[in-house]
Amino acid sequence: xxxxxxxxxxxxxxxxxxxxxxxxxxxxxxxxxxxxxxxxxxxxxxxxxxxxxxxxxxxxxxxxxxxxxxxxxxxxxxxxxxxxxxxxxxxxxxxxxxxxxxxxxxxxxxxxxxxxxxxxxxxxxxxxxxxxxxxxxxxxxxxxxxxxxxxxxxxxxxxxxxxxxxxxxxxxxxxxxxxxxxxxxxxxxxxxxxxxxxxxxxxxxxxxxxxxxxxxxxxxxxxxxxxxxxxxxxxxxxxxxxxxxxxxxxxxxxxxxxxxxxxxxxxxxxxxxxxxxxxxxxxxxxxxxxxxxxxxxxxx
Numbered sequence: 001x002x003x004x005x006x007x008x009x010x011x012x013x014x015x016x017x018x019x020x021x022x023x024x025x026x027x028x029x030x031x032x033x034x035x036x037x038x039x040x041x042x043x044x045x046x047x048x049x050x051x052x053x054x055x056x057x058x059x060x061x062x063x064x065x066x067x068x069x070x071x072x073x074x075x076x077x078x079x080x081x082x083x084x085x086x087x088x089x090x091x092x093x094x095x096x097x098x099x100x101x102x103x104x105x106x107x108x109x110x111x112x113x114x115x116x117x118x119x120x121x122x123x124x125x126x127x128x129x130x131x132x133x134x135x136x137x138x139x140x141x142x143x144x145x146x147x148x149x150x151x152x153x154x155x156x157x158x159x160x161x162x163x164x165x166x167x168x169x170x171x172x173x174x175x176x177x178x179x180x181x182x183x184x185x186x187x188x189x190x191x192x193x194x195x196x197x198x199x200x201x202x203x204x205x206x207x208x209x210x211x212x213x214x215x216x217x218x219x220x221x222x223x224x225x226x227x228x229x230x231x232x233x234x235x236x237x238x239x240x241x242x243x244x245x246x247x248x249x250x251x252x253x254x255x256x257x258x259x260x261x262x263x264x265x266x267x268x269x270x271x272x273x274x275x276x277x278x279x280x281x282x283x284x285x286x287x288x289x290x291x292x293x294x295x296x297x298x299x300x
Contacts, residue, residue: 052079085222086138086198199223
């Protein structure tokens, strides 16, 4: 740091011109010139929390290449907090989708095909996370619990609930998805002005719908599998923003049997969260790579 940078820092901290002159060796006249400049408070990356976000994975239906890119990106980004946005599991055999074919269930073993490998994946996620890992429960993750509630003799399988099996770890938080409750409660608060949630709705213009429900806070949502981003100004303060970065599962869902393409996109998100503001970057995966905010290109 040169003398003028040091002087600017001391002036921002409220030091007098004479004190800055003595500390830096600059002339009184030059320090006065620097003091007349706008005193912008510079917040470095060390003051803002670094957050990495995984979008919907749907384990048995995951896109292995896209997921590998996201994992590589997490290792490079080295987040303080990692958020998994819900639907980590697919819970295929407990799906509500009536169009599911029989071959989706043949040879399917919930414990071996989804729960155990997803648990090992979380080990890797925590390995590259400095502080806390947060798993938002999605509607697919909740299907197994619903099946237990509605199936006679299934209560003995409660130890295999994602909320129990996946949570035997430190520095980890599981946020339950609770249909019927106020969905504003089913989220993780990154800051007083920003929350991450699995998703409150999935219409075509989901970002606007989430902003309408959020009222006065910004929101990072998932569930729709689409890239979506919208910001609107508030009368006082703002703007507020709703962002979705897509998904990490195959872009053709298990229930689409006619080969029709979807508008799903592959991606993840990173965010810098300060005390009074934030910046979130939806990072799209295209042509086998993704580019992080610092310009680093990530390949699997």
